[in-house]
Amino acid sequence: MREETRPNAATPVAVGDSMEHGLIAASNRGPVSWRRADDGELVPERGAGGLVTALGGALQDEPGTWVSVAMSEEDREVAVRHDGEPFEVKANGSRFRLRLLDVGDRFEDYYNTASNRLLWFTLHELWAAPYEPSGIGWPAAYRDAYAPVNDRVARAVIDAARESDGEPEIYLQDYHLCLAGGLVRKALPDAPLLHYLHTPWVGPRYLRRLPDRMVHDILDGLLSADVVGFSSPLWSESFRRCARDLAGATIDGEAVLWDGRRTAVRHFTLGIDETALEAVAGDEATRRAGEEHDRELDGRRLLVRVDRTDLSKNILRGLQAYRLLLERHPDHQERVWHYVHLNPSRQGVPQYREYLGACRAEAERIRERFGAHTLSLFVGDDYPRAVAALQRFDVLFANPSVDGMNLVAKEGSVLNERNGVLVLSRHAGAASLLAEGALLVNPYDVESQAEALHRALTMDDEERASRAQVLQQQARLGTPHEWFAAQRDALRQAVEARDRGT
């Protein structure tokens, strides 16, 4: 183990030292998590996931402070050790300056109930309307966990801003922290503040399934920012309508005017991190995984899906579409191998556990009916294995019922070496950018998805090549650095306009 990965590499930072800077990011999940090594030491590891990839790169160039919430026992131990004070840590070659917050027993209700159930389910339109949501237990989770954690994060952001020697610039991330902006704004009326939502956003009617109080507070919090950012113009548009219809704001072009403030509501293109992808693609573990895939594939066509086990990823309907494909076009039974690669996610939420169970059962039914050779289901964390599959697919299937963006569609487009076809949900944020290259599908219509899979699997080489070319170009637009730079520009413009009083 390298010395710098030891926790003693996590050193408190004196105010005013060279790392002190006004760039401040805050998110629920931070860029580093800790695991306990066999010798009992806590070892920092750089986290994966879109948010960390996107923001992590940007904060390497120009180090800033990253405020986040401790998510595991190990993280909590580190957080308690530093007691909310900033410290530096190196993990897998990256260096971060963190303020890691231990929110104690509140974490469960803040993360699993309020964030991942109430807000995630609402923003992804996941409620089964005749039964849910009931609203029972919500006010407590919101009032006693979500709001206090937001308050804690906001206070850490305010401290970081006050202690910075540069002009503070604040970048809040995602649905876990919708209230933090309001608190920051009260303490720092002039600080440049941007809130980025990596999720979709819904229209006013759907948002109103949340208790009125929550809707009011969330809009109040987000509209405290100078800029609210999304990954697709569709989500910005929905947000503006919510601000108008539910908060009484006025829409002025891309901006929203409310309570004497002007908030620019913009979308920013986030592409792939090609350098990081290339590193994994060239890795020995990826090569070995690829050889295993090739053996199993044995000259057949490869249909791939790679997803977190999230309800919004629509994995079950995807499997049903594959079953229908094999029923309706029996030739594929011997000619296609479906590799389904799932990363377990949020297994603390009962609905997520049940959903994974339902997906496993459907996969098993397909294997029983058409033969085990037709489908393999992998459930686990093995990024090289996922990357190896993305390098070789003939068809990549990404059919989320709705998705803020869908990074896999973009990563697959760039990694693939076979002019593979992308079958993509029209409700993924990435769909507007990839529409020309992909076959777009209605995620709720299983029959049409089966037909799209058939079309993709039988597409001629010329069409595959020309579509793949478009996909590669489009997926490369907006590197994480460009994505972040565009936000900084938007924030500067918004603040300048505010200072001019326009």
Ligand code: G6P
């Ligand atoms: C996805 C979403 C992000 C979200 C993240 C949280 O990547 O696109 O909006 O922040 O999930 O996942 P986690 O595993 O941290 O709950």
